[in-house]
Amino acid sequence: MDRSSLRFPALYLTRFAGGFGFITLVTLLGKYITELDPSATVVPLLGITLSAGFVIGMFTTGFTLAQTVAVVPLAWAGDRYDKRLVLLGVMLLGVVAYAVFPFVDTSWGFVGARALQGVAVTGMGLMSLSLVGELSELGTRANHIGKANSARFAAAILGSVAAGGLYEAFGFSPVFSLIVVVLLVAVGGVVALVPPDDSRVHGFPFSDLALNRRILAITGFRAQYAVAVTLVRTWVPLYATVAAASGGLAYGALAGSATVVAEKFTNMLLQPYTGSLSDRVGRAPFVAFGGAAYGLVALAVPFSPAVGEALGAPTALPVFENLGPAFLPLVAFSGLLGVADSFREPASMALFADEGTDEGGVASSFGVRELVWRPGSVVAPLLGGWLMTGVGMAWVFWVGGAAAISGVVTFLAALVYLYGPSALTEW
Template identity: 70%
Template sequence: MESKRLQFYGLYLTRFAGGFGFITLITLLPEYIDLLNPQDFAVPILGLTLSAGFVIGMYTTGFTLAQTVAVVPLAWAGDRFDKRYVLLGSLLVGIVAYALFPLIDTSVPGASLLFILARALQGVAVTGASLMSLSLVGELASEGTRANHIGKANAANFAASVLGSLSAGALYELLGFTPIFSLIVVLLSVATGIVWIFVSPDKTRVKGFPFSDLALNRRIVTISSFRAQYAVAVTLVRTWVPIYAGVSMASGGLAYGALAVSVTVTTEKFCNMLLQPHTGRLSDRYGRALFVFFGGGLYGLIALAVPFSPEIGTYFGVPTDLPFLGPLTPAFLPLAVLSGLLGIADSFREPASMALFADEGSGGKGVASSFGIRELVWRPGSVIGPLLGGWLMAEVGMAWVFYVGGASAITGVLTMLGVLVYHNGTGARALTEW
């Protein structure tokens, strides 16, 4: 029992280290954009000069594309060979990627291309570490405790997100890039050593290509009918809450400063972090589908309320002069509360959803491939969402970003409910069969 507990702690640490590196890069991305300044340095590829807008987009898209390409081979390797070795390899790739960032000379032409390549390497590392750590947690845990342990692993990731998003900017102002990335390298190195020492070799071997079998699994297909739509919802809402809080009123936002915006972001993550272990334990007891349905539907309803933050604040007469934040409009406190409620809603959905994929892939069927399918189902919505959100914000209005996001979550849970009713019949059995 003690050995298994140490293995869980080691895997939780990898989630923390990976989450800290990821959120730090996201937080510092505006600084890199200013320093790299692609408007001044043309990026030639095969005789073509890429536009500054394309290059800036690739700072994020290069990471996402690398993640998408890496999912299938890494998941297959995890099932076919030792997941522990794949995890160690991913952590080592992450160490190399984060060590490269402070070495990039932002003053020379072509630095943008090197930055995109480093981001792509980071994408491979993040994908491999996430897939393998969750797969190992899913296999180590028994079915009756799986969502609880996955909730704890996710809580470690959210703790890193909260700490990283609050500290990265301040550390950069004080110390610059190199000490921050040195800290990330140290964290990943410690996690690598702990995984090497304490996590037992994975003896499960799955021959063939388990993706093909799991893609037809009824439960995976059912929850994927929800997840594909929910990806649009989460990408829109999670991305546009800080945009709504920070952009100018002329663009449909509330024009808050950076600290107020960070409060709205960290509130969601903090609430999610606190509750996931507990909601995961409840999911182990009462079933996966009910929690996915409840959490996803609640998320959609809360998202629909976000554009009404000013009206809610005015109606209840909330305070507007807050410590450390200064004078703000009445919309701030309702927006912060709604952001926290979004985190609470998603804390019901996420560990139950992850545990379901782990349930269906465990027992030698291919748990890494099961998580890989989960990742792939999310990708189209996560790509379409930002493009759709940008168009809605510019052409229709800021509020419609949240209306479409909320509606996507609600149609997702209704689609899943329809499939469950078709297979399990009406009544409580539809949501409690699994």
């Protein structure tokens, strides 16, 4: 086999490794909340009294703040220097980050470890997607990106199942040992199969790409959609696993894993196909449809108990323990969230790859994409922590669903304003 034909599989493996580590922390977040006990009435930091909801939010916001800080320098380095070398550097940083987690024994230590993980995950995502976009031809770009994302979702499925099962049997340490091994295998694949990147972009392409009309058109949608996805993806497994006193369903770790797997599995199956359709039909219809559908499903998540009771859903299943009637409806809603997002994600990513390739700064284009996402993803966990502890768990999903729908309305208005009424079918 031609060695060059293995470049994409090696990059897909990188996406797999990044997704494997990321989803592990999402799946076990509820268990870390229980283990580290930030749910006390107050938590002191430098003499300042902080609420438990704030610290719970920081478990995710620490990660996203680090991502925000890392985006510009990493994207600039990818365009200015060798993307492959930058990718290898952040992958090794990820090895260090995941090796640290078993030794964390305080809430703020966990926040710090998540910040280190955030830098690694951001760099791996930016560089792997930049290389996939740069190596792909225009008519195949969304399809290749869809395949790369499918690898990430496959990792998410295996990672969440492995995380739940290994944690229940052995605790935290074996989970993170497995992540380190997977990352090191991916490092070997990049070294062996991905050639050095000889493209070089001088200057600071962020400034031009930030004013690109197509990127501007999607910015209003993406900023609001970040709030929706961060809230919903983070709180679905929390809803399944945290104690009933906190508004959750108090299921075990495996039940929480099942909700994550359902969303990732449907997304994994569909993204290569929806990506190919986007290559042929256009980007805008898929972004709008996927975003609207995601919002509607998110609004329905808190009704899982009522749906389960109305349908007479079973409360006892093999392997799973202590289930209620909400379990199967919650898993079904999670799967529908994956279906909805499979339409949006490859089309959105391909749009940024298209514009970045045309403008000579594909890493910076993906960097702009990340920066637009960051404010919502930083604020949303803090908002979710407050909603969860202040007004009720259901409001996390209602606010998330409303943010997705309002983002779609903003996107459609921008399309009509910038390109005319026919933009949805032509753009």
